[in-house]
Amino acid sequence: MERTLCIIKPDAVKKKVQGKILQMILDAGFEIKGIKYITLTKSQAQKFYEIHRGKPFYEDLVEYMTSGPCIPVALEKENAVNDYRALIGSTDPAEAAEGTVRKLFAESKSYNAVHGSDSVENGINEVNFFFAEYELI
Ligand code: ADP
Ligand code: MG
Numbered sequence: 001m002e003r004t005l006c007i008i009k010p011d012a013v014k015k016k017v018q019g020k021i022l023q024m025i026l027d028a029g030f031e032i033k034g035i036k037y038i039t040l041t042k043s044q045a046q047k048f049y050e051i052h053r054g055k056p057f058y059e060d061l062v063e064y065m066t067s068g069p070c071i072p073v074a075l076e077k078e079n080a081v082n083d084y085r086a087l088i089g090s091t092d093p094a095e096a097a098e099g100t101v102r103k104l105f106a107e108s109k110s111y112n113a114v115h116g117s118d119s120v121e122n123g124i125n126e127v128n129f130f131f132a133e134y135e136l137i
Contacts, residue, residue: 010064040066
């Protein structure tokens with residue numbers, strides 16, 4: 001079994017499409033191991049996106065991710081990392097496949113509705129970033 005981290009980002013929560021996104025995740029066979037509503041602090045968002053520090057979009061990304069509540073969701077499934085990335089589609093919704101979460105709900109490459117871990121190692125680390133072991137079923 002693999003773990004991966006989804007975050008339903010502030011733009012999707014503002015649009016009230018979190019229920020639809022969670023249903024797509026459940027229909028695709030993922031188990032929700034943990035879920036919470038939080039508003040990220042600036043330092044949490046900076047740390048979570050540390051890998052992108054220095055890139056032209058970094059400051060805007062931190063501002064966006066702290067702009068309202070988001071929903072981190074710890075997911076588990078066989079091949080969770082790749083299957084979840086396939087479900088959400090490309091970073092830029094203009095390039096995302098039909099029927100993917102980002103094609104359906106993302107506004108733009110910046111405001112793209114959901115986060116997804118990009119490797120098995122990051123899946124574990126990112127779940128642990130948001131969830132203590134006792135918060136995971
Ligand atoms: P992904 O979320 O698909 O793994 P990245 O890890 O490359 O994409 O980027 C993290 C997040 O930063 C993206 O989801 C998006 O919100 C934002 N982002 C990435 N690239 C750009 C860009 N070129 N312009 C604006 N925002 C971007
Ligand atoms: Mg990424």
